[in-house]
Amino acid sequence: VKVLFSCPQWYPEVNHFCRGVPLVLIGCKTDLRKDKEQLRRLRAARQEPITYNQGEAACKEINAQIYLECSAKCRENIENVFKEATTIALSAMKKAKGHRKRKVCSVL
Numbered sequence: 001v002k003v004l005f006s007c008p009q010w011y012p013e014v015n016h017f018c019r020g021v022p023l024v025l026i027g028c029k030t031d032l033r034k035d036k037e038q039l040r041r042l043r044a045a046r047q048e049p050i051t052y053n054q055g056e057a058a059c060k061e062i063n064a065q066i067y068l069e070c071s072a073k074c075r076e077n078i079e080n081v082f083k084e085a086t087t088i089a090l091s092a093m094k095k096a097k098g099h100r101k102r103k104v105c106s107v108l
């Protein structure tokens, strides 16, 4: 499993080098959505923080397994990010193992 913490920069590289690996997309620093200074800077650049729905849309676009948000600063949802990534990784490994087994059987 590949956990993408920064989608636009990393996705092309991950897509190229890790084909077929399940992706988990994480929206980081959610605390900044409420940070007045950050919001002021974004507004000055005619931007705004992405919404949860936009994160989910990006998740679908890159075909990731799940979209989660967290804030390391506020320790928000961190445990869940690792829990979900681990569950997805274990499930992918189990699936791959099953495929390998079946391949051997079909040769016999």
Ligand SMILES: Nc1nc2c(ncn2[C@@H]2O[C@H](COP(=O)(O)OP(=O)(O)OP(=O)(O)O)[C@@H](O)[C@H]2O)c(=O)[nH]1
Pocket: 028, 029, 030, 031, 032, 070, 071, 072, 073, 074
């Ligand atoms: N507000 C806020 N800042 C954060 C959070 N997580 C990390 N940062 C800040 O973001 C900056 C980069 O954090 P790093 O942990 O170095 O992130 P990284 O992905 O290892 O960064 P590079 O590998 O250097 O690209 C630091 O200044 C952190 O303090 C968060 O949840 N909220």
